């Protein structure tokens with residue numbers, strides 16, 4: 001599998017991975033399920049005002065907002081297919097958050113005003129997604145609700161404190177559910193010791209969401225070129241020259257929207273500033289009515305636990321279970337069946353009635369960790385190269401907002417005075433040893449989740 005720490009670009013016209021999202025969308029004969037029409041590969045040299053590299057949510061949202069709000073028709077260059085990266089591989093959880101930093105630690109570091117400003121941007125992310133869906137994107141939105149489940153009793157107390165902070169600060173609509181309430185009213189997860197329920201999270205089909213953005217962006221005037229990897233990048237006389245296999249795109253401004261798929265040595269602005277980490281998903285065969293009853297699985301709410309090495313799951317509209325957690329460390333090991341099998345055994349420890357269940361789909365994708373646990377939307381000194389990345393595995397909703405803010409930056413408009421938008425990604429110290437640090441963190445997380 002493509003490994004961003006080793007390879008120069010993520011492929012050239014590669015097909016979608018064998019994911020549930022891609023297979024079900026492509027198998028269906030309904031016209032809406034065909035991959036959206038695009039503008040083909042770059043086959044000749046062109047000059048453009050703005051080029052965007054990467055056709056995931058970030059790049060597509062940036063292209064859409066540039067066209068609609070700033071009358072700039074950007075050209076999006078995607079190595080493979082629209083949403084071939086994380087945007088077509090994720091779990092489809094829409095949550096009012098991004099990064100990994102808690103609101104309490106934001107408040108301690110930057111004060112209340114900044115913390116509130118960041119919260120407002122996270123809310124705006126969900127609002128932006130909802131507004132775009134309301135334009136007619138068919139992405140199988142499920143009934144609202146996000147359960148954050150305590151994986152041990154002490155974590156339920158921590159969750160209650162978190163709920164109090166968010167209720168006091170933001171008047172956030174959060175319910176605290178006891179262990180009995182979770183198991184009787186939502187699902188009988190044997191590893192659940194209580195939960196918070198956020199009424200505004202929900203699950204959707206992430207690939208169809210991206211296809212919807214793609215169609216809206218093109219309708220607004222953006223061009224989307226698939227099978228167009230940027231394999232080299234030169235800056236000549238203040239112009240950016242993006243070399244693709246069959247043509248050079250010369251641009252005044254370039255947006256890097258490659259997140260966890262950013263190749264090795266791509267650009268000095270982002271080099272050694274992110275850590276790509278594999279997240280693994282399985283999707284099981286459909287549950288029978290008897291299995292659903294035995295698990296008391298009453299909800300389609302999205303679920304995540306409180307472990308350092310988190311597990312997340314949801315029941316899909318066709319009664320399959322999507323279950324996710326950490327994957328391999330390197331691209332070389334990404335397809336080792338050990339990782340999906342491990343997820344299946346954790347799922348069965350939560351729901352022993354599923355002991356004979358198998359998975360039918362397994363895939364993984366590169367999430368993008370930043371050193372300071374928040375995303376950054378930033379640019380170089382002369383305002384010719386921009387980026388948005390570092391969502392730390394939580395970017396489905398915020399990437400829409402990041403794309404919108406990127407578009408404002410590209411158009412020369414002011415954006416909120418928040419660390420998200422006004423500070424660059426910090427560099428990882430000892431960057432060549434990032435994977436060793438990740439390995440150490442995984443061992444620490446395993447110990448913490450089991451014993452502390």
Ligand SMILES: Cc1cc2nc3c(=O)[nH]c(=O)nc-3n(C[C@H](O)[C@H](O)[C@H](O)COP(=O)(O)OP(=O)(O)OC[C@H]3O[C@@H](n4cnc5c(N)ncnc54)[C@H](O)[C@@H]3O)c2cc1C
Nearest residue numbers: 054056057058079085086087090091093230365394395396
């Ligand atoms: C398994 C998994 C589960 C997840 N679940 C959730 C979830 O439930 N909720 C949530 O909020 N977040 C989730 N995430 C994270 C979320 O999917 C990402 O934050 C989000 O999709 C990032 O979108 P993006 O557009 O920035 O990047 P991507 O969607 O990764 O797009 C980057 C694109 O750049 C292209 N590219 C890279 N290099 C080049 C090049 N040289 N030339 C041309 N193109 C290039 C790639 O091919 C890729 O298509 C999950 C991620 C994974 C992997």
